[in-house]
Amino acid sequence: MDNERDLAAADRVVHLLRHLGIERVHLVQGIAEAAAHPGMVASLALVTPAVSASSPLHQVAVSGTLVAPRLLIHSDAGPLSAAAAFVRAADALGLAEGGAAVDVGCGTGALTRRLAHRVGSAGRVIGADINAYLLREAAALARRQGLDQVISFEVGSAEALTFPDNRFNAALACTVLDEVNAERALAELARVVRPKGRVAVLVRAVDIPAWDSLPLRSELRAKVAARPNAGVTAGVCADGSLYRRFRAAGFRDVTMGPRFAIDRAEDALPEWRAYYEGSSVGVLSEPEATEWRAVAAHASAERSFLWASAYHCAVGTKP
Numbered sequence: 101m102d103n104e105r106d107l108a109a110a111d112r113v114v115h116l117l118r119h120l121g122i123e124r125v126h127l128v129q130g131i132a133e134a135a136a137h138p139g140m141v142a143s144l145a146l147v148t149p150a151v152s153a154s155s156p157l158h159q160v161a162v163s164g165t166l167v168a169p170r171l172l173i174h175s176d177a178g179p180l181s182a183a184a185a186f187v188r189a190a191d192a193l194g195l196a197e198g199g200a201a202v203d204v205g206c207g208t209g210a211l212t213r214r215l216a217h218r219v220g221s222a223g224r225v226i227g228a229d230i231n232a233y234l235l236r237e238a239a240a241l242a243r244r245q246g247l248d249q250v251i252s253f254e255v256g257s258a259e260a261l262t263f264p265d266n267r268f269n270a271a272l273a274c275t276v277l278d279e280v281n282a283e284r285a286l287a288e289l290a291r292v293v294r295p296k297g298r299v300a301v302l303v304r305a306v307d308i309p310a311w312d313s314l315p316l317r318s319e320l321r322a323k324v325a326a327r328p329n330a331g332v333t334a335g336v337c338a339d340g341s342l343y344r345r346f347r348a349a350g351f352r353d354v355t356m357g358p359r360f361a362i363d364r365a366e367d368a369l370p371e372w373r374a375y376y377e378g379s380s381v382g383v384l385s386e387p388e389a390t391e392w393r394a395v396a397a398h399a400s401a402e403r404s405f406l407w408a409s410a411y412h413c414a415v416g417t418k419p
């Protein structure tokens with residue numbers, strides 16, 4: 101979404117939702133932002149140029165079709181499970197009062213604001229993103245929280261940051277290396293951080309199938325486990341190669357490993373649960389989908405229905 105046409109498309113989606121009577125519309129990108137925004141009733145998974153699919157967003161805006169799978173409506177507030185993993189990655193940077201940090205691919209800035217709280221009024225945080233629409237929202241949210249003296253936002257690419265070498269104490273990129281050229285982005289994160297500075301990276305784990313506790317027949321289980329993972333293109337990192345790449349970038353004192361975001365059916369937002377159901381039954385035949393739903397209904401009734409999605413995370417120090 102780096103051009104005016106896409107910016108206009110995003111505005112049209114908001115307009116459309118408001119027209120349909122959904123008043124408190126706020127476009128976000130990233131689960132961290134969704135969790136941090138209690139007033140939110142709608143989140144739209146904006147498609148970025150890096151996954152070369154801005155057309156679905158455009159279609160939604162133009163055709164007015166609100167059944168696009170990329171549209172997620174939240175009718176409720178409340179923490180989404182993945183947010184905890186994201187926040188842990190941000191906190192692992194160990195930022196101190198007065199520090200300087202950059203949040204690369206900051207989206208609407210939930211984690212940028214988290215970093216700003218860590219560095220306090222004497223610190224400085226920059227949120228960089230390729231998407232001007234999201235940055236506009238990010239700036240408004242930061243202002244609302246009185247953080248605009250600490251945070252500034254800049255349009256920029258994770259693959260070629262505009263900052264000088266050794267500028268920051270810490271750099272964060274949360275679910276961004278799965279959308280950009282990971283090699284270049286990692287090199288940039290390492291470049292802009294000072295020696296002894298910290299870097300934290302978290303990506304979706306497309307190599308770890310979503311897990312759930314449903315007692316499915318093995319045939320159904322295998323089909324559901326083999327569902328395709330969407331949105332990953334060449335050069336991005338959305339699997340365990342993160343660990344090899346992170347070491348190759350030269351970081352020391354590395355902690356790394358998968359993080360799981362766990363949802364319980366009875367606690368999850370209805371739409372979040374529907375999203376999980378949709379992605380599961382989407383690969384099944386109609387009779388199989390009916391069977392899946394029956395098993396899920398039973399597990400829900402006995403409060404034993406959990407599911408989890410995975411992320412890979414690495415945190416390290418620049419030598």
Ligand SMILES: C[S@@+](CC[C@H](N)C(=O)[O-])C[C@H]1O[C@@H](n2cnc3c(N)ncnc32)[C@H](O)[C@@H]1O
Nearest residue numbers: 130132133205206207229230231257258274275
């Ligand atoms: C899934 S969102 C994550 C947002 C935020 N980090 C969070 O965790 O809530 C991915 C973000 O990466 C941004 N992005 C995609 N390609 C980028 C690039 N080449 N340079 C900078 N940001 C990029 C998108 O615009 C989007 O805001």
